[in-house]
Amino acid sequence: MKEHPEGGTAAALLADPRIRRRLPTAGTALGAGLAVWLLGGWRLGLTVAVLVVIGDVVRRSRKTSSVTAWQKSSAAERRTEKQLKSLQRNGYVVLHARAVPRDDDGVSDGRIDHLVIGPSGVYAIDSEKWDKRLPVRTMSHLKLFHGPFNKKDRLDEARWEAQQASSILAARCGFEVPVQPSVAIYGPSIPWKVMRVRDVDVYAGNRARAYLRRRPKILTEGDVERIFEAAQQALPPKYPD
Structure with a gap:
């Protein structure tokens, strides 16, 4: 045949x-x-x-993303991920969708959307897509509102996850690793560049890259590499392939 x-x-x-x-x-x-x-x-x-x-x-x-679970529905995470890619040339490394312990009250979903490690420090960024029809405002740097809705839970979640990452990384590295929580908001207009509310930096989603630029250097190349390796080992992917 x-x-x-x-x-x-x-x-x-x-x-x-x-x-x-x-x-x-x-x-x-x-x-x-x-x-x-x-x-x-x-x-x-x-x-x-x-x-x-x-x-x-x-x-x-x-719709392209390094995290399979984000390819269909999580447009906010994909947009932030795309912005952060360009920071690699400045010595930054990024881990997406990393798992951290949940809190006892169920505030956190146990996931850091974007863990950024670079010369200026370590950052936990939470990407949010909110209704663009409702305004965003703050009250005395203590409260964040989206229309009539108090977004305290989103701030508490971001802060909790950053604290967990900080503790875990410090234990691995043998030195303090402060992790700054932040929320990148897509949809509504944000009437400020960066506002710290309840110890969480809040800004418009399209400013995620600018938020990290032009900051003083506090970590050496060796520090960045050491923290990155510790994060890879101690903070596993939330959505394993």
Whole structure:
């Protein structure tokens, strides 16, 4: 019996999940291009097909994340993750979705969205997506409101998680490791750059990168590496692959 390598190659390609995910896009692009070609010529048809493919690539890139659990629904976390990538050239390293102990009152979900370690220190960033129709305001640096809703629980959660990370990392490293909690808010307008409320830094989500820039250096390269290694070992991924 003759072998048919072409058939085997086609089967292998179809078995590849990356190829299967792109088949609907290819079909849509081909269909749209063919329809426009019949009506307006092959050049216009080809242009439409290319635009369909480009649109799909852009859409998929917005959903790309190193944390599988974030790829479908957690747009806020993905947006912060994307901003933090550019800080690597400045000596920062980032761990996403790391597990910490829950508190007895159930305030914390036991997850730090983004643990950032760099020359200026260690930061626990919580990414939040809030209703953009409601204003955000503070009261004497002690209370945070989103419309009529007191967001004390979000501040308590961020502070608790940072404290847990600080204690765990200090035990591993053998020296104090302060971890500054912060909340990056997407959706509503934030009428300040950075405001510290109940010891938690609060700012607009699109300022996450700027929040970490232009700070005084307090950690050496060796400190950053040591803390990063300790965090990798002591703060496991919240969503193991």
